[in-house]
Amino acid sequence: MSSPARLRSQYDEIFIESNDQKRTVDIRKGVVSIDYYEDIFSPTVTATITVVNTGDSIAKADDEGNPDGARQSIYNGLPLRGGERISIKIAGNTSSNPGLDFSKKPADYLYVSSISNVISESKRESFTLNLVSRESITNETTRVAKKYPTSSRIDQSVQDILKNYLKTDKTITVDETSNKYGFIGNLRKPFTVLVWLASRAVPKASGDATAGFLFFQTKDGYHFRSIDKLITEKPKATYTYVGTSQEGTNKDFNILSYTTNRNQNLLEKLRLGAYASYRVFYNPLTGEFTPQEKSVYKSSDYIGKSKNLGKSLSLPKISSGSDQSLGDVPSRIITRILDIGTMEKDASIDANSDPTKYQSQTLMRYNVLMTQTLSMTVASNTNLRAGDIIECQFPKISKSDGNQFDDEQSGLYMIKELCHRFDTDGSYTSMLLVRDTFGRFGTNNKED
Secondary structure (H helix, E strand, O other): OOOHHHOOOOEEEEEEEOOOOOOEEEOHHHEEEEEEEEEOOOOOOEEEEEEEEOOOOEEEEOOOOOEEEEEEOHHHHOOOOOOOEEEEEEEEEEOOEEEEEEOOOHHHOEEEEEEEEEEEOOOOEEEEEEEEEHHHHHHHOOOEOOEEOOOOEHHHHHHHHHHHOOOOOOEEEEOOEOOEOOEEOOOEOHHHHHHHHHOOOOEOOOOOOOOOEEEEEEOOEEEEEEHHHHHOOOOOOEEEOOOOOOOOOOHHHEEEEEEEEEEOOHHHHHHHOOOEEEEEEEEOOOOEEOOHHHOEEEHHHOOOOOOOOOOOOOOOEOOOOOOOEOOOOOOOEEEEEOOOOOOOOOOOOOOOOOHHHOHHHHHHHHHHHOOEEEEEEEEOOOOOOOOOEEEEEOEOOOOOOOOOEOOOOOEEEEEEEEEEEEEOOOEEEEEEEEEOOOOOOOOOOOOO
């Protein structure tokens, strides 16, 4: 059986609609390639379509939108000026590989944000359509002006913004938060507010070291998810790197190529205060500063309490013979004025989310998650989504036994970014994988 990567992509539907929605053209025959992207740090999915066509694709329209005159190119005949809707349906290569479908209803359609690489010749034109979701355009024309009370949980505010400001009809997946947070939108864009809230959210869970959320979009809809909860989900697939020896293996789940992009950046994490920090917060309601006993954040106090994709976090000693590790000594000073006293006159620090309970934890979680990054290409698998956990198996470099797996590099990874590529030669899925610690056997499924 041929691998899905080696099968030509089948475009079932690629229709582009004019801005006035009076004219539609089928561009399937001219599509050279389609690249579809997701990212856990991006609030919108994106895609690019490369098109090459002759000048007889669509007839020029009169003022009423009816065909009038000789047929001409899509770029000037439709015309393409940005904002057009596109419905896309790409068939899967196998029964277990469903493909992509943005054609079921108008809410699923993607929109042209820009047209680039336009080349016009006498009998041929080529261009690239850059696509985004509808909410990405709405985000640029909407501002959050509402006042959210201190009695509102962050997850409730997130759902309100998605439904009432972005007006999304897509599926919304939101992890419940344990902390409440009052704020004023201050006429900021919805995506800006949602990403800002993600850095302040703490999931409803037992134990410590759980702060840190992600706001992103996949083909399933919008996600406001706790990093710790994403880490605890079961792997969606297992991929194995077998090199040139592929006999007797399932080629659909072989790693075709991979590169380790980063393998720890200790100095950068120390500059950012990922492991330990000194916090000084000013309370404008009382005129007091953070007490000494609450000022120092040490990740060493949380090691073993948080979930990890690999082994528990292990930090080196600050010097030879010292009993202190890099998780005990602050490497960054953080100052801030507390959000208190402006929403309600009797507000308390607990009512409006104590930053000592989330800010340094979030900083640690975001930075530690990117400890190891790895680029990987596999056969097309549209079941995969940004934020999914997958297991990767890499062979041990050894003269004694080449069939063993490397227990340090192998293990669980999170998909930070992915790209599903479809072209006339085949289909592939490329990914940027991340994980917080090393080791094949992680703590992601350890009970609280």
